[in-house]
Amino acid sequence: MDYSTNDSKSTSKKKVVAVVGGGLVGNLNACYFAKRGFQVEVFESREDIRQAKIVKGRSINLVLSHRGRQALKHVGMEDMIISKGIPMHSRMIHALNGTQSPIPYGKKGQYILSIDRANLNKELLSAAETYPNINLNFAHKLLDWSTETGAMTFVRAEGAKEEIQADLIVGCDGAFSAIRKQFLRQSRFNYSQTYIPHGYLEITMPPINGEFAMKPDYLHIWPRNTFMMIALPNLDKTFNCTLFMPFEEFEKVTTGDKVIEFFQKYFHDAIPLIGAEALKRDFFRLPAQAMVSVKCSSYHFGDKCVLMGDAAHAMVPFYGQGMNAGFEDCLVLNEIMDQLNEDFSAVLPEYTKVRVPDGQAIVDLAMYNYVEMRERVNSKWFLFRKYVDNFLHIIMPRTIIPLYTMVTFTRTRYHKVVNHWHWQDKVINQGLLFCAAVSVAGGSYLLVRYPPSMPNIPIEQLWSRLQALKSPF
Ligand code: FAD
Ligand code: EGU
Numbered sequence: 001m002d003y004s005t006n007d008s009k010s011t012s013k014k015k016v017v018a019v020v021g022g023g024l025v026g027n028l029n030a031c032y033f034a035k036r037g038f039q040v041e042v043f044e045s046r047e048d049i050r051q052a053k054i055v056k057g058r059s060i061n062l063v064l065s066h067r068g069r070q071a072l073k074h075v076g077m078e079d080m081i082i083s084k085g086i087p088m089h090s091r092m093i094h095a096l097n098g099t100q101s102p103i104p105y106g107k108k109g110q111y112i113l114s115i116d117r118a119n120l121n122k123e124l125l126s127a128a129e130t131y132p133n134i135n136l137n138f139a140h141k142l143l144d145w146s147t148e149t150g151a152m153t154f155v156r157a158e159g160a161k162e163e164i165q166a167d168l169i170v171g172c173d174g175a176f177s178a179i180r181k182q183f184l185r186q187s188r189f190n191y192s193q194t195y196i197p198h199g200y201l202e203i204t205m206p207p208i209n210g211e212f213a214m215k216p217d218y219l220h221i222w223p224r225n226t227f228m229m230i231a232l233p234n235l236d237k238t239f240n241c242t243l244f245m246p247f248e249e250f251e252k253v254t255t256g257d258k259v260i261e262f263f264q265k266y267f268h269d270a271i272p273l274i275g276a277e278a279l280k281r282d283f284f285r286l287p288a289q290a291m292v293s294v295k296c297s298s299y300h301f302g303d304k305c306v307l308m309g310d311a312a313h314a315m316v317p318f319y320g321q322g323m324n325a326g327f328e329d330c331l332v333l334n335e336i337m338d339q340l341n342e343d344f345s346a347v348l349p350e351y352t353k354v355r356v357p358d359g360q361a362i363v364d365l366a367m368y369n370y371v372e373m374r375e376r377v378n379s380k381w382f383l384f385r386k387y388v389d390n391f392l393h394i395i396m397p398r399t400i401i402p403l404y405t406m407v408t409f410t411r412t413r414y415h416k417v418v419n420h421w422h423w424q425d426k427v428i429n430q431g432l433l434f435c436a437a438v439s440v441a442g443g444s445y446l447l448v449r450y451p452p453s454m455p456n457i458p459i460e461q462l463w464s465r466l467q468a469l470k471s472p473f
Helices: 024-035 066-074 078-083 117-129 180-184 247-252 256-266 268-274 276-283 322-339 344-376 379-395 403-409 414-449 459-468
Strands: 016-020 039-043 061-064 086-088 090-094 100-104 112-116 134-137 140-145 152-156 161-164 168-171 190-205 218-224 227-233 239-246 289-297 305-307
Touching: 016 024, 024 039, 024 066, 024 117, 024 134, 024 168, 024 322, 061 117, 061 227, 061 322, 066 078, 066 322, 078 117, 086 227, 090 379, 100 379, 112 117, 117 134, 140 180, 180 190, 180 305, 190 247, 190 268, 190 276, 190 344, 218 379, 239 247, 256 268, 256 276, 268 276, 289 344, 305 344, 322 344, 344 403, 344 414, 403 414
Parallel strands: 016 039, 016 168, 039 134, 090 218, 168 305
Antiparallel strands: 061 112, 086 112, 090 100, 140 152, 152 161, 190 239, 190 289, 218 227, 227 239
């Protein structure tokens, strides 16, 4: 089948765009291209998830924030999606002893949303279907494509092969992108992929007496250095708990009793909320899932093909930004399409030029946060850091902006976020140095001006008084 328009000079907008991958980013992208008047063919390897009974996939719910919302807004979907999301205004930090401490994300309007992934995907499919110029092709798995002719080869459910041509191929086929394979064969294409030693597992926390088992307005976090659990609320009043821990540790937890023993040690307060029996069941329902981080450049091939979403920049989930960044990709490409009159030979290189630095920056930030959480973040450290960040932000609101605020609540380009973060780190350190210098100078002056007399208490008593001064941390 040849969907492409051979007449390259044709000004009528009848060019055919093939979106490979009908996941979150693919479907949103299809709407963007359809809005511009292109004929859009979406190819998805799975069956239509709206008809399928069991939806296997990654995390049940995810966090939607400003970047993702802005991208949904452009196709008129923001209000519908957020109406089915649960706002989270603060984090709730669960300490080892069960104490819970809330820390707000920011001011009143600054909240993030817990969104049901399957429902979001369904809504995006249905939105795509409302455009007469979008055609959804399910059970089409891309095998390969030719960089010379641009022809794509798909396998159908029955194993039959199908060749398809289009004017532009948009690779939205996720972290293990089949479209990206052809990029790897090109000279000067950079690629790196890293699996982290942690895996993740999902556990459902049911409602208690028909109500949420914990406060729903929060992103619940149990920071335990190597181990970490987070929980997001769902509309059906359940919580979805995600446990992150090294595969090595997962291997040690082999029986139901060991699960309970492990939870008693690290997530004591969650046992009665999940229920011991349900916990044992959920823990072994699926093996722990791996997490991969992918960086590459460029994001385009000639005027034929472009990578977006996880296919271009898969990241570890420790910033809640994967989907948000993928949605923002659609917005960025769209802006460039406006600027360069939809001329693919100019638009694609410009997209790479603009987006690669940002894609790499957020992949790096997510990995940095993973390393930081793993190495030193227990609940006290988490609380302390957030207090310091928020304090500095309050006294210098324009100069010091917490990193997560720039990432989560603004559309500041990710690479600019990193630059500002390095800069403000310097400002803070110089500020501290200055304060230290002033106090040393001031202290020395006072010592010289008013030499102290020896304390008239015995030395042993001085020592015990010093010991009585407890550190708050
Ligand atoms: P995908 O969602 O992977 O979709 C790719 C699609 O392509 C799939 O439908 C697949 O079937 C199809 N496909 C694959 N290969 C082929 C082929 N050969 N031919 C045809 N079709 C193909 N992000 C957030 O923003 N917030 C969060 O809170 C968050 N939490 C997360 C938690 C976890 C545990 C994980 C693992 C990720 C999380 N993410 C989060 C990241 C988010 O899931 C991804 O960034 C997002 O799903 C990427 O969307 P995508 O459309 O690019 O890829
Ligand atoms: C991890 C897995 C708290 C969904 C990073 C915060 C996440 C999410 C944080 C997952 C954390 C970590 C931030 C948001 C969000 C925090 C953030 C992490 C959603 C720095 C379903 N992270 N996540 N940071 O600030 O900016 O609350 O799987 F525990 S939302 Cl790891 Cl804002």
